[in-house]
Amino acid sequence: xQTLQNLSFVLADVSDxxxxxxxxxxxxxEVDFMYKAILWxxxxxxxxxxxxxxxxxxxxSKPKGTKAEGKATHNTALELAWSxxxxxxxxxxxxxxxxxxxxxREPPSDAREVQVTAQKWSWLFDYGSGIMNxxxxxxxxxxxKLVMRSKDVLHAMYxxxxxxxxxxxxxxxxxxxxxxxxATDSLTDEEMQWKxxxxxxxxxxxxxxxxxxxxxxxxxxxxxxxxQGKVVVHETQDDYDLWLESANRRPDDQTPEQYGEFLYxxxxxxxxxxxxxxxxxxxxxxxxxxxxxxxTDGSKVAVDENYIRESILNPKAKVVKGxxxxxxxxxxxxxxxxxxxxxxYIKSLKK
Amino acid sequence: MSKAATADHASDDxxxxxxxxxxxxxVTLDHKRIGLMYLIGVMVSFAIGGTLxxxxxxxxxxxxxxxxxxxxxxxxxxxxxAVMIFLFIIPSIPAALGNFLVPVMLGAKDVAFPxxxxxxxxxxxxxAVFFLFALCTTGLxxxxxxxxxxxxxxxxxxxxxxxxxxxxxxSSIFTGLNFIVTVNTMRPPGMTxxxxxxxxxxxxxxxxxxxxxxxxxxxxxxxxICERLMHIGIFDPAFNGDPVAFQHxxxxxxxxxxxxxxxxxxxxxSELMSVHSHKSIFGYRFIALSSIAIALLSFLVWGHHMFTSxxxxxxxxxxxxxxFTVSVPSAIKVFNWLATxxxxxxxxxxxxxxxxxxxxxxxxxxxxGLFLGTLTTDLHLHDTYFVVSHFHYVMMGGxxxxxxxxxxHWWPKMTGKxxxxxxxxxxxxxxxxxFNLTFLPQFVLGSRGMPRRYxxxxxxxxxxxxxxxxxAFTLGFGLLVALIVLLHSLYRGxxxxxxxxxxxxxxxxxxxxxxxxxxxxxxVVGNPYYFGDxxxxxxxxxxxxxxxxxxxxxxxxxxxxxxxxxxxxx
Ligand code: HEM
Ligand SMILES: [Cu+2]
Numbered sequence: 061x062q063t064l065q066n067l068s069f070v071l072a073d074v075s076d077x078x079x080x081x082x083x084x085x086x087x088x089x090e091v092d093f094m095y096k097a098i099l100w101x102x103x104x105x106x107x108x109x110x111x112x113x114x115x116x117x118x119x120x121s122k123p124k125g126t127k128a129e130g131k132a133t134h135n136t137a138l139e140l141a142w143s144x145x146x147x148x149x150x151x152x153x154x155x156x157x158x159x160x161x162x163x164x165r166e167p168p169s170d171a172r173e174v175q176v177t178a179q180k181w182s183w184l185f186d187y188g189s190g191i192m193n194x195x196x197x198x199x200x201x202x203x204x205k206l207v208m209r210s211k212d213v214l215h216a217m218y219x220x221x222x223x224x225x226x227x228x229x230x231x232x233x234x235x236x237x238x239x240x241x242x243a244t245d246s247l248t249d250e251e252m253q254w255k256x257x258x259x260x261x262x263x264x265x266x267x268x269x270x271x272x273x274x275x276x277x278x279x280x281x282x283x284x285x286x287x288q289g290k291v292v293v294h295e296t297q298d299d300y301d302l303w304l305e306s307a308n309r310r311p312d313d314q315t316p317e318q319y320g321e322f323l324y325x326x327x328x329x330x331x332x333x334x335x336x337x338x339x340x341x342x343x344x345x346x347x348x349x350x351x352x353x354x355x356t357d358g359s360k361v362a363v364d365e366n367y368i369r370e371s372i373l374n375p376k377a378k379v380v381k382g383x384x385x386x387x388x389x390x391x392x393x394x395x396x397x398x399x400x401x402x403x404x405y406i407k408s409l410k411k
Numbered sequence: 412m413s414k415a416a417t418a419d420h421a422s423d424d425x426x427x428x429x430x431x432x433x434x435x436x437x438v439t440l441d442h443k444r445i446g447l448m449y450l451i452g453v454m455v456s457f458a459i460g461g462t463l464x465x466x467x468x469x470x471x472x473x474x475x476x477x478x479x480x481x482x483x484x485x486x487x488x489x490x491x492x493a494v495m496i497f498l499f500i501i502p503s504i505p506a507a508l509g510n511f512l513v514p515v516m517l518g519a520k521d522v523a524f525p526x527x528x529x530x531x532x533x534x535x536x537x538x539a540v541f542f543l544f545a546l547c548t549t550g551l552x553x554x555x556x557x558x559x560x561x562x563x564x565x566x567x568x569x570x571x572x573x574x575x576x577x578x579x580x581x582s583s584i585f586t587g588l589n590f591i592v593t594v595n596t597m598r599p600p601g602m603t604x605x606x607x608x609x610x611x612x613x614x615x616x617x618x619x620x621x622x623x624x625x626x627x628x629x630x631x632x633x634x635x636i637c638e639r640l641m642h643i644g645i646f647d648p649a650f651n652g653d654p655v656a657f658q659h660x661x662x663x664x665x666x667x668x669x670x671x672x673x674x675x676x677x678x679x680x681s682e683l684m685s686v687h688s689h690k691s692i693f694g695y696r697f698i699a700l701s702s703i704a705i706a707l708l709s710f711l712v713w714g715h716h717m718f719t720s721x722x723x724x725x726x727x728x729x730x731x732x733x734x735f736t737v738s739v740p741s742a743i744k745v746f747n748w749l750a751t752x753x754x755x756x757x758x759x760x761x762x763x764x765x766x767x768x769x770x771x772x773x774x775x776x777x778x779x780g781l782f783l784g785t786l787t788t789d790l791h792l793h794d795t796y797f798v799v800s801h802f803h804y805v806m807m808g809g810x811x812x813x814x815x816x817x818x819x820h821w822w823p824k825m826t827g828k829x830x831x832x833x834x835x836x837x838x839x840x841x842x843x844x845x846f847n848l849t850f851l852p853q854f855v856l857g858s859r860g861m862p863r864r865y866x867x868x869x870x871x872x873x874x875x876x877x878x879x880x881x882x883a884f885t886l887g888f889g890l891l892v893a894l895i896v897l898l899h900s901l902y903r904g905x906x907x908x909x910x911x912x913x914x915x916x917x918x919x920x921x922x923x924x925x926x927x928x929x930x931x932x933x934x935v936v937g938n939p940y941y942f943g944d945x946x947x948x949x950x951x952x953x954x955x956x957x958x959x960x961x962x963x964x965x966x967x968x969x970x971x972x973x974x975x976x977x978x979x980x981x
Binding site: 078079080081087090091094095098099101102105106109110112113116117120121122124125126127128129130131132133134135138139142143146147150151153154156157158160161162164165212213214216218220221223224225226227229230231232234273275276277278279280281282283284285286288386 | 746
């Protein structure tokens with residue numbers, strides 16, 4: 061029964077793009093075309109081959125002991141034909157794939173640049189002038205170039221709707237570019253990739269409108285599967301500017317604690333530090349404010365505003381005993397108001 | 412010695428019974444017994460890897476995951492992959508079936524270096540123990556690919572696991588070396604290269620890759636261990652290393668390794684298609700040479716695992732071009748197998764059913780490789796379920812199904828027992844259906860954007876994931892049926908005749924199971940694919956060679972001393 065339901069799920073989907081999410085970038089058409097071309101070429105080989113095989117297995121099935129009727133052991137002309145023939149199709153695939161690939165590797169010189177930082181297990185997009193955000197915001201029809209770096213291990217930026225993917229290698233800048241062709245607001249509900257009604261997820265989203273998914277595609281450890289985010293494509297530059305203005309500010313209807321919690325979940329603190337006392341790779345935040353911690357050098361430090369601020373900006377200065385010095389610095393990624401909010405949030409974690 | 416006497420003698424004193432006691436197995440130098448021990452080893456590994464796979468699939472039944480924590484999921488998929496690759500699939504056909512068959516197909520008494528052969532088995536055991544060690548202690552979570560810098564920084568037991576792989580690598584090298592020397596030096600008079608059974612060609616090409624590529628893996632893993640322990644700064648960017656360099660090293664071995672996995676399967680299928688069609692293999696030379704071509708080309712395509720990693724454009728394009736060249740020899744083989752069926756006299760036996768399933772599944776696996784070799788589409792599909800599905804079609808639909816086909820095919824020879832044909836065919840059908848149900852949906856998942864190695868997923872992927880889970884359990888059930896059929900035959904099976912399928916290669920000329928020394932007299936070498944002189948004898952359910960043995964008159968051998976030896980071996 062379950063299987064039947066699943067089957068109808070698949071069939072229902074056939075009509076509106078069985079293979080792909082809706083194409084939303086300049087590369088989509090080419091990639092989808094190649095995919096479908098190879099698919100049909102494959103079908104054109106596979107189906108006759110299998111029909112032949114089924115037919116032969118049936119037709120030449122003989123009782124035990126019957127001698128084979130055919131005596132052929134080879135046929136050089138035929139064999140050369142089926143060795144060389146398909147090569148032309150392969151060359152075409154290779155050629156067209158490579159040309160398309162070169163296009164995907166050369167960002168136009170006027171592309172808008174966004175700096176991307178990936179770390180276990182969060183993303184941060186730097187829009188310049190100190191504006192940072194965990195969502196990727198771009199403008200329709202504007203070429204956008206992502207300059208990506210990783211703070212720890214390999215990650216990969218994958219935006220299925222744009223048909224692009226690029227690894228992010230620590231110690232290098234890796235570049236990805238695309239031109240979005242559809243504004244996310246114009247998506248119908250069906251076209252929306254994200255259908256989650258999980259309130260915990262929704263709470264973390266700044267922009268409550270519509271968006272495309274992006275994923276981390278290179279395995280990066282424990283929360284790899286949660287290393288996802290949203291791409292918002294604005295219809296016009298004005299919409300984008302409007303968003304930009306609001307992006308780095310505490311919303312008027314949020315308390316510093318709430319905003320601090322939001323930053324805690326979206327900026328990567330949550331990946332290591334728990335808020336509920338769970339022991340992990342890093343010290344928990346629960347009841348930490350005001351407590352006294354022993355450092356690796358044996359000194360004792362009281363957790364206060366200054367210590368938290370220092371830990372955020374220069375985490376290796378004082379490391380709590382028993383933990384590896386793995387925390388990256390967040391220098392330049394938080395403004396003062398944001399640091400205050402995080403401190404307010406940590407203060408509020410008391411039980 | 413008269414013919415009848417030979418047969419009698421062989422039947423009550425075969426390699427399984429000629430010496431007794433556990434020690435006679437532990438220290439045996441007999442390639443057949445070593446092959447059998449390998450067989451048990453790889454089957455146990457497969458059972459472990461398969462159980463882990465079912466755990467993964469059960470977990471993925473629900474979008475938020477069902478019962479594993481993220482950490483546990485990562486450890487389970489790593490172990491599943493690593494066990495399947497290093498413990499099951501690499502040794503499966505070469506070490507288990509190959510060990511048993513290579514000397515027999517050559518009409519020889521044993522491999523060239525029996526002691527090396529035994530030590531290869533024990534190295535395999537030692538490597539396996541290290542894996543279990545990793546499993547029982549902290550659990551490994553790097554994926555079977557050990558990508559840096561994750562593997563140099565994770566707190567799990569990377570060192571134990573890589574040591575295990577390192578030892579397993581040596582086991583693989585020993586086996587390969589042995590086969591190269593055996594095939595080169597021990598072919599009987601009359602068996603020229605182009606009169607060798609295609610299974611031997613396949614094993615030979617595999618052995619070449621094993622010997623040339625595995626040392627690179629060994630070095631890579633040693634460097635990885637050094638990096639972890641001493642921070643020498645080659646792979647870890649925190650010490651000025653380059654993680655992409657690790658990928659180059661790793662795939663330089665691991666891409667050829669996927670041909671270590673599939674080439675032996677090609678060899679098995681060549682035998683199966685020909686014997687069960689009772690007709691000469693079509694295009695012998697093309698098949699044989701394409702094995703060699705694949706072995707060589709496989710060294711030139713490792714970069715296609717790294718199209719998104721940041722290699723230069725020109726490198727990427729060159730690797731794409733080279734990748735397409737490997738698809739040609741594989742296609743040649745498939746066409747030739749299909750042509751072999753034409754006007755044959757096909758028996759739809761269990762091995763043949765598995766061979767036909769292989770043709771279907773492997774072709775899908777190969778064709779989907781074209782999507783991944785084409786750069787534009789690969790950028791979308793890399794590291795998604797499309798890739799997961801692709802490699803399962805080639806490795807599982809290909810190698811595992813060929814291995815099962817070969818196991819059923821040579822089972823009567825190895826154990827002297829016939830299995831139940833009806834249930835054998837049923838197992839093939841269930842495996843086939845379950846396999847497609849498991850992995851066809853994964854292609855769609857991948858092109859819709861579902862990344863691999865995810866412990867949870869977005870709700871829109873639920874339906875396809877559930878199909879896949881249902882399929883996996885169907886598949887598991889089919890494999891269980893196959894196992895029961897085989898085990899059942901040991902207790903209830905009819906006694907196997909010498910040549911139950913009507914094969915013309917040399918292993919069908921010795922009794923089932925073969926005597927300790929394989930052949931009482933060196934067999935006469937003919938065309939391994941000539942079925943003209945094989946007649947079916949309904950009374951004994953056996954195929955017999957009708958031509959009188961062409962004995963060269965003055966060369967009557969004295970077999971007697973050999974038997975004395977064989978008793979002493981215990
Ligand atoms: C019962 C049949 C099998 C099922 C249901 C199954 C399922 C899976 C699943 C769910 C994954 C993890 C996907 C991901 O998130 O990346 C996986 C990965 C993998 N499987 Fe299987 N599998 C099966 C048999 C096999 C066999 C026979 C082999 C090899 C001969 C194999 C080799 C692999 C490899 C190499 C990986 C990748 C591991 C990695 O990414 O490190 N599997 N499989
Ligand atoms: Cu990641």
